[in-house]
Amino acid sequence: MLRIFRGAGLSHRFARETGGLVVSPQPVDTLKGFGVTFKQIFKKPLTMQYPEHKRPVYPRFRGRHRLWRHENGLEKCVGCSLCAAACPADCIRVVAAENTAENRVSPGERYARIYEINMSRCIFCGYCELACPFDAITLGNEYELAEYDRDDQIYTKDMLLAEPIKKVPVADAELYDTPIPYYRAHS
Amino acid sequence: MARPLADEVRAIAEQYPESTSAVLPALRIAQERHGGWLPPEALEEVGEALGLTPAYCKGVASFYDMFHLAPVGRRLVEVCTNICCGLRGAQDVLQAFERELDVRPGETTPDGAFTLRAVECIGGCGWPTVVAIDDRHRLNVSAGDVPGIVQELRGG
């Protein structure tokens, strides 16, 4: 007996009608499906154990921004706000100020006193990098940007000028002193 | 030095319908009165007498070559370096003066005796090279004449 069922909740009725025994309406297809699954058991897994293992990204992957300095330590950014103008997500805020002899931050007259990127808004389009006349901002490869607090998503100039912080441990004892369990280190 | 500068300037201004017309002659007199150049006070004086701002007078004075806004030496040596004179060795004459006086064009000797300048055409194209010494022209000057001229000027 083969019946065609339409709509939700029918499986309950079917279960009732068959005295509590749930039988698939298409037993052959079901078995085929299980067959696919069983085949995978004997293959080498493709899954990488994130966060211990990270799949490498392409070099041109656009992740967290980075602000750069000249070799002499001065910031490349002059606070021209062109990145903010180009930004389609309106996530960059620049407030510039004037360099003085006592406080020289960038070459030239102007520097960015405040430089903030709201990472929760950023769409990583890379327009800021394109707009920058001084190659002061680039998009890096880091993508681990989750925070517990929205406010922490606002990256300040100091954060952007520094090396990105590695947030989650990887299976690399040389980089991290956190003990890595035996089964993971040898998997 | 009988009349005060302001009176003389006003007398010139009376000849023109507008006081701005009198600026050039007024500045010339002021320059004569102030030892060959125009200190800021001179520009202020001329401006006051003509009812103009000193800034306007400075704009005019700085435009024309014959007004000097920095002190000049007791003798002013101006070598024409324009086309005719240039073709007939004005550069050599200028260099000869540089050597003899030990100054660069536009500079004054440390003792304040000479100022050397390279200028554009001063209207003696028929007799190149023309050298104006204290506004008096010397014609057909060649580099060889320069030591003699300097000797003469030094000697008095």
Added chain:
Amino acid sequence: MSAPELVTVTIDERSVQVPKGTGIVETAAAAGIEIPVFCYEPRLGAAVGACRMCLVEVEGMPPKPQAGCTLFAQDGMVVKTARTSEMARVAQNATLEFILVNHPLDCPVCDKGGECPLQDLTFRYGPGNTRMTFDKRTFEKPIPISPAISIDRERCILCYRCTRFSESVSEDNQLVAVNRGAQTMIATFEDEPYTGAFTGNVTELCPVGALLPTQPRFEIRPWEFQAVPSVCGLCPVGCNIDVDQREGKIKRILSRNHPEVDEGWLCDKGRFGFSHLYAEDRITDPLRRVRSRGLEEISWEDALDDAERLLREANGRIAVALSGSETTEDAYALAKLVRKGLGAHTAMLPEEIGGGLDAFRAPLSAIRDAELIVVLGEDPVVERAPIVDLWLRKARRAGAEIVEIGPAGDVQIAPGTTARACRKLKSGELGDRLRASERAILIWSGGGAGGGSHLAALATDLGFADKPGCGAFFLPETANGRGVAEAWAAASDDEGPEPEPLGLLIVSGDEAAANPNVRALAEQAERVLAITMFHSLAVGWADLVLPGTSYLEREGTYVNVEGRIQRLRRTAIPPAPDELAWIAQLASRFEVELSPSPSLVFAELSERVFGGVTYEDLGEEARLPDRVPLEAAPAESADEPVPAKAPGGTLQLLRYRPLFSGAAVERVPELQFQRPAPEIELSVKDAKRLGVRRGEPVSVRSNGTSVQLRAAINKRLKAGVARIADDHARDLHPTVEVSK
């Protein structure tokens, strides 16, 4: 005037009809075609053709590019711009390449970047690349040419707009081009600061980033701010302004051209004065006086309770001192609260303006078109209403005759006799000419009360009411004195007795708080409630202080010198609720119906005094209301008592309130250099008699007080009169003795 002859000009194969003599740039604009320009600016007088950006090809003229800005429309003219003429295109391209030879191209750093005509035109007409490989000319930069403006000579393209402004608009001739050729640079004399009422306009005229204001230096980019159209509230002219704000804070103020009011000019007080909003001693919370500790911050709930208590305790014995800087709505609200709610009808209005002048209403631009102008009064026009001074200069350049009647003028009169001189004008030669003229203007600039009524009487007598080209302007001292007076009168028709003794004095606004007469009245009052912006104006005398807001922080309307009602907008976020918000709350405690919304308050007020116009009717470029015909001859106020002639050897003191003074200017560091120098102006005769020369120190004494000042000689000043700015005259009596 007959209609001007129309001519047909063909521009880029488009035919357009314009009046004969129209500039080719405007003609092209009429045809919908742009001719790019840097130096061309009709407001600066005749075109000079300095920048060569406007090059066009004209058929029938020599076969070379012509400067379009120096040409005028002729019948049958055929002009080709860069759109259709290869010659013009190449020429403009080369012009830009040439301009850029020495331009530093530091656009990312330059504050002009983003709103820079050089950037825009290079983008559209210029070469994409440069062939120049040599070093650019360099100058020291940036150099302040005044504390408010800095110059970057590397960026300068020598369009001469700024020097032309200085020469033929403000006519101060302080900014000039020095040197020649490639070495030319814009400078002042001996690096003295560029001083004057209008210097800031050059920053707006500059088509590159060479002249920039120092104030918002590097704080804004043009795409980051919002421009809010508003009106300046620092003098009675009411110049139209665009207020650029970023993140709720005002960064700069630009002029917004209202061709009848300001023609796109703005004085430095209006342009640079806004930073008083962010002064150190700005009051942000209500303050209550505590006996031993001075002022203490309290909450708004407590403050309103306190205010209610003060108002009830005074039991109707209340007087209100108004500043003339309140919006019409605020003044009406306060008046309604006090007059309707408390039955107190006594106010100290900032000044008496006098009725009747609405019958001779004219736009300020009528001054430009006038042929005969009589300026009466004791105060220099520029100190009272600076833009009016620019209109007068423009009129003079156009050939108008200007007769100044005052202690310093063409017709010299003794101080205090302006009203008499005004009456004298009804007869006499000058009066006849005024009567005969179709384009005559009368201006009253200060000196005694009731000037408006004297002026109205004179204008009536001269028949100005029937001549649309004629007008009479009374220059008030305060920005909205007219509106405040109208609002106070409109709030109630009742009258009440003078409060005796005075229970509560309500001081509204900074000008009133700084006024010595108000201070004297406060001495008699049992309690003082002050509404002021600044701590130093509140301390020591007020029992309750409520924070005031500025003209830049509230919605409302101002009535300017012409009688034009103009709309103010909230252009910045105020640190405290505006006046109307809490006056409305307070009013509800006294069963007075008052909306906290300025538009509704204005609608109510407008029904009574402004003929029912609404905010929508006013718009952003307010129209001048029609003349209000006089029903009866205007009542002339009695003359002020003429001050006694100074006895021999002494001089009569003539005070004036300088433009650059007051609570706002005091708090703007960039404007300090503009405040009047400690000088005493002497007439030539007195200077000779005293043996004083220009710049010499003199001591000025009167009745026990003595002030040391520098002598200045004013050739137009009447003998026997000495003029000193209020800032320096301080406690001097009307008769002073001057000695070396």
